[in-house]
Amino acid sequence: MSDVARFYGLQINRSGMACCPFHNDRDPSLKVYDDHFYCFGCGATGDHAGFVAKLFGLSQIEAAKKICADFGIYLFDRQFAVAVDPKVKAECDYRMWLHKASKTISEYLTKLVNWGKVYAPKNFNVQPHPLFVESLTKRDHIEYLANILTYGSDNEKRQLYSSCREDIMKIRERLDKFSAAERTVKRKAI
Ligand SMILES: [Zn+2]
Structure with a gap:
């Protein structure tokens, strides 16, 4: 199963x-x-x-x-893939995306909030850390996306699905890289 x-x-x-x-x-x-x-x-x-x-x-x-x-199991004498109802399939793709997107955006928002604190410049003479800058510049937009994904209407969510799919996928890939890096650090620490 x-x-x-x-x-x-x-x-x-x-x-x-x-x-x-x-x-x-x-x-x-x-x-x-x-x-x-x-x-x-x-x-x-x-x-x-x-x-x-x-x-x-x-x-x-x-x-x-x-x-x-x-x-690749041939129980049915090589009768092949049946046609899938495209409407149902599209709806499923959307629902699956919605779960993934909500999770991604809330993870990213947590990171941005954290970077805003951890990398805040200690004084004004130093060049601010890039993650601090990212936190400053991205946070509003990501909060807005998180808001729609959590409280938005179905229509608003579907609009994100057609307009922001790529962007959110890129964020996902980046977060995955971060957690892979964190795992390596933890392994080294042990
Ligand atoms: Zn259910």
């Missing part, structure tokens, strides 16, 4: 929870068990084929075929 869920984009945390793609889920409320999933938010449940069926708007048997095709 978790292999399938991960393969189709769910981010499962250590306790087996993920943000539910079937409702507007801010904190992970979908639990992935060995053989099924259950969402404590919207009650969505099913096995791995049920998950894929719901995600792509397929019947149970079509979903099973899709999983086989995507995982």
Whole structure:
């Protein structure tokens, strides 16, 4: 179940929870068990084929075929990938993006706030640290994005989806680099 869920984009945390793609889920409320999933938010449940069926708007048997095709398992005599309902797929992509974007922006905002304190110049003679400058220049805009992602209307969020997807992806990549660097530092410290 978790292999399938991960393969189709769910981010499962250590306790087996993920943000539910079937409702507007801010904190992970979908639990992935060995053989099924259950969402404590919207009650969505099913096995791995049920998950894929719901995600792509397929019947149970079509979903099973899709999983086989995507995982390179030929149970169905090489019958290939079934067409996915593009509307359902687009909606899922959007929901998945929304979870990721909210997380990214709130992480980045925490960093900006922190940099504003940690790298504040001690006196006016020194060149300010670039991360301090970044904190000053970016914070308003990122607060604005965080606000929309948390409290905005569906329409506003969809507008971000079409206008800011690239930018937020770049922030994500950068944050990932930061945490990779932090992990290295921690390892060295040990
Ligand atoms: Zn749900």
